[in-house]
Amino acid sequence: TQLLEQSPQFLSIQEGENLTVYCNSSSVFSSLQWYRQEPGEGPVLLVTVVTGGEVKKLKRLTFQFGDARKDSSLHITAAQPGDTGLYLCAGGRWPGGYQKVTFGIGTKLQVIP
């Protein structure tokens, strides 16, 4: 059983469309990170959210941390081919420490020109 469930696992959309991917858990997290990983590369940090209900924006990407700190969403507006990649969420747990970070399986996004 995955501690962090990501959905959908695969998503193929046309350039210009909007999309939302989800990261859900029954556990409470101290923080939640979103990473993007391109083929042949390691994950690259996009954002960290730490406060329940927090919303962060990064250009066309909007990240939200659930009020109960158990879930998060990533919304992309007007997707572009450069957004193609594997989106990973990761949750930190108390009492903290990198060894306590759990990763989801990821959402593989393909944006077709």
Place this chain on the structure above:
Amino acid sequence: SAVISQKPSRDICQRGTSLTIQCQVDSQVTMMFWYRQQPGQSLTLIATANQGSEATYESGFVIDKFPISRPNLTFSTLTVSNMSPEDSSIYLCSVGGPLGTDTQYFGPGTRLTVL
């Protein structure tokens, strides 16, 4: 953010052999981490490499199979020993982000295929 390089970027190995993966960081860091990323599975922490002490292994991973070295504050190696096809995976090293956060910076990974 830290800049991390790994060598080799990919390799194809025969069953029963061993491969050592190198990880170099552009700044001194206390802890380095080794992960495995298998197809369809989440990143799994193998061990934490601490300079000057033995690596700390996660449940399901043992030193005999994945020996780790950490000779200084900018370098670490992970060896995958006596390989089998089940060891085919991407191996990633990482370092922690700013203190008090759970963020990490990852290397580009080593894609290992065992025949």
